Structure formats: C-alpha cells, structure tokens
Amino acid sequence: MDIPYFQLRTDSRDLLDGDGNVVERNFIRTPGYENVRQRIAALSGADRSFQLELIRASFAARDFGGPDQPPVFTAVRGVPESGRLLETARGIARDIEARTIWHGEEASWIGHDTLPVSGRLTVGPLGPSLYGGSTGVATFLAGQFAMDGDLKYRRAALGITRALRRAVLESALDRKTVRTFFLAGGIGGVAGAGSTIYGLLKTGQILQDEETLDTALGLSRLLGVDAIRADTKLDVMSGSAGAILSLLPLWEQTGEAELLEKAALCGERLLEMQGPEGAWLTIARRPLAGFSHGAAGIGLALLRLHAATPDPRLPHAAMAGFAYERTLLSPEACNWQDLRDHIKAKDRLAMASWCHGAPGVALSRIGALKLSAGGEPESPLRSDLDFGLRYLAGGGIVNRGTVCCGEMGRADILLEAARYLGRPELEVAARKRASCVVAGLFPAAERPFVPGFFQGLAGIGYGLLRLIAPDRLPSILLWD
Secondary structure (H helix, E strand, C coil), X not given: CCCCCEEECCCCCCEEECCCCEEECCCCCCCHHHHHHHHHHHCCHHHHHHHHHHHHHHHHXXXXXXXXXXXXXCCCCCCCCHXXXXXXXXXXXXXXXXXXXXECCEEECEEXXXXXXXXXXEEEECCCCCCCCHHHHHHHHHHHHXXXXXXXXXXXXXXXXXXXXXXXXXXXXXXXXXXXXXXXXCCCCCCCHHHHHHHHHHHHHHHCCHHHHHHHHHHHCCCCHHHHHCCCCCCCCCCHHHHHHHXXXXXXXXXXHHHHHHHHHHHHHHHHHCCCCCCCCCCCCCCCCCCCCCHXXXXXXXXHHHHHCCCCHHHHHHHHHHHHHHCCEECCCCEECCCCCCCCHXXXXXXXXXXXXXXXXXXXXXXXXXXXXXXXXXXHHHHHHHHHHHHHHHCCCCCCCCCCCCHHHHHHHHHHHHHHHCCHHHHHHHHHHHHHHHHHCCCHHHCCCCCCCCCCHHHHHHHHHHHHCCCCCCCHHHCC
C-alpha cells in the first residue's frame, strides 16, 4: 500500500489523490473531455467515418446472436448471370481494399472476426489465419486480381505476405517466442498454423509470386514435431487433420521432404488418438460427424496422406471414421446428427453446412471418391454423397451467406459435385443459392465489416469468383 494513486476528472485540470482531494491545481494544460473534443474536431471526414465504423462494429460484436440471428434473406431469387456475380465480387474487393491499413508496403485490417470455437464476434486487428484473418483475405484478393488484372488487389495480397514475413520470419524475437505466437491457434488448416501456410500457398500460386511461396515454406518450418505430438485438437479446424491437408499441397509444390515427414507424423497422431468406435474426440464429449471437427474431414485427410505415403492403416482408419458417421445418419432427414455438447436433442439435425451436417459430409466424400476406386453407385461413399446431395436439393435457405455456416459454402459444394459427377443442374442450384447471398449483401451500410474468409466477405467473394471460373481457382473448402 505504498504506491501513490492519483486521478483526474474529465472536466478539470486539477490533480486529485485517491480520496478526491486536490493535490495540485491546473496540473494539466487541457481537461480530458476538451482534449477529446479537439481530437475529434481535428479528424478528417474519412477518419471520423472510420472511427464511427469501429464504434458500430463494437456494438455489433456485443449484440451478435450467433448462427440463430435473424435471417438476412429468405427466398431464392433466380439464377444470376456471371456478370452480376463478378460485379458483386468486385464490390467486395473494393470494400476490403479501401479499408487497408498500410505500413509502407505491408497491409493489415481492423474488422470483425468470429472466434472458431465459441462463435463470439470480436473486433480488432486481423490475425494471420485463413478462418477470419489476413491470409483468407489475401487468397480472395489474389483471386480477384486473377479475374480482373487490377494491380491494387495484387499489391494488397502481397502486402499481407510482407507483413507476415516481417512479423514472424524476420522478427527480432527469439525463435521459441515466435513459434509460440505462430502456433497459438493450434496446427490446423482453418484456424491454426496450417491455415496460414495453406492460405499463403494458394495466394502465391494464384499470383505466381515466389516470395509468397517462400514465406509459406518458411512458416511451415515453425510447425515442429513437438507441436504435432502434443496435438489434442486433431480436427481439420485446429488440429492434425488440418495440418495434413495444408502441408501436403505445399509438399507437392516444393518437393521438400520435411513437409511430407511432418504430415506423416500428423497421421500417426490421428491413428494413435482414434477411438474404439472408429472416430475421434475433438471439441465435444462424443465423437462428431462433419467436416470441421468430425470424422468427415479427418477421414479425408488420412486418405490424402495415404495417396502420398501408402500405408494400409490410413485408409482403414478413414473408412472406420466414415462408418461411425453413418451411425449418425438420418436417412429420412438426409442429414447427420450434430452431437456437440451445446446442441439440444431436438436440434440434432438442424445444422447442415460445410462445418456440420450433410453438405460437409458430401464434400468429404467427393474428395474421398477422387482418391479411390469406390465410385460405383452402390458404394458406401457414393451413398453418403447421394444423401448429402438430396439434402441440398430440398434444404431451405439458411440465414447466413458465409462459406463456413451458410449458403456460399453450400454453393461451393454443389459446384464441386456438379464437376465431379458431370451434373450441370447442380451448378444451376449452386448459382441459385449464390443469388440469395448477392441479394443479402446490400446495402453494405446495414452489415458489419467482416473481412475474413470462412465467416466473412472474402470467402463470399471468392465463392462467387469460383462460380464464374472454377478451373482457374481451387476449392479452398476441399484444400485443392
């Protein structure tokens, strides 16, 4: 109790002690409230608009109701032409690029980001992840440059690479501290270190930029053996499965043997942690179905690894996980149960998006079928895919447009199914769902600025571009 405590009233220049007694009069030049007034008066119109946007964003984050928030759109509005899809994607790109905060040639943003596990909305500087951070934004802006050739989008995408390179690879901090920072979100392919590596890889490939590809490779060296062996998250979102899906494409790009060795170690971790029912405990007390945290995504990762390093244990484990998922299938609803702890029994079949439910399961089966000879109509994998597509054929419009939990994710899955099965009517269905998202995006002033990929504008914009040119842009949701 020997540390002095002083205070100031916002409307006074006097210094007070902890009891409110005056210690020294006219201690400061200008009262705090007047300082604030002068600061605001000195702001430019653009500065005031930005500050007001941050204030509104804070209130929006506080009031965010999660996936059950009121619908943004409710009806299919027809099949949009490619020109309309492209113009909408351009509008999103302009919206994001205009908010870039530049530090030399380094780019960053302040915006909403949804925390992957809690679903809470926060506002602040974007982190590096693919989920809601800067590498997801970079991937979209690279795609927009590939479609339009507008150099400002290339500059912004490369600005993200330079910011990450300086903050991580060229940091003055010791390597242990840098690695701790980089692995703070886990090793996975959506919200973890793997996602940053994969996002930069796709950005570098689209832009054909060696610095970005080199940065992805440099960051991969921070994903060490100890982090893999200690992984308890396991899933695509934050764990070993996502790391496999992210490291293998970089290995294919570079041929670096260390990347394949780390992916194989992730596979060993998944084999070690597989439960007796054939699935994995991730974020719930029971093993889950689905792509993000469940057997669908983990099984696909094991099959991808088997294609690179043949090991009979890998496809066996994957098929066991898929078999467990079938115990959660409701043939009548054409959907898989959601066993997350907070989901009530009556709502077990309510969720159906990329992350949980039929669409994500269907996408994992497309990926699995591309790797196997089990594509005949009577195979279990094809049966699972058919159930997922039947759900999408009859499922209503959900109240979100995002790729993780909403219509753009469903649209991308329908697009992949159309291309794999040679069924153009599925691409028409994908465009119909995209039309609802396009209609719900405007006016922009009525929605918060959420720039990220899986829960924000970057993913929506990228999904629209893929509907226009799927041969030019890979499916991020499938880790192509």
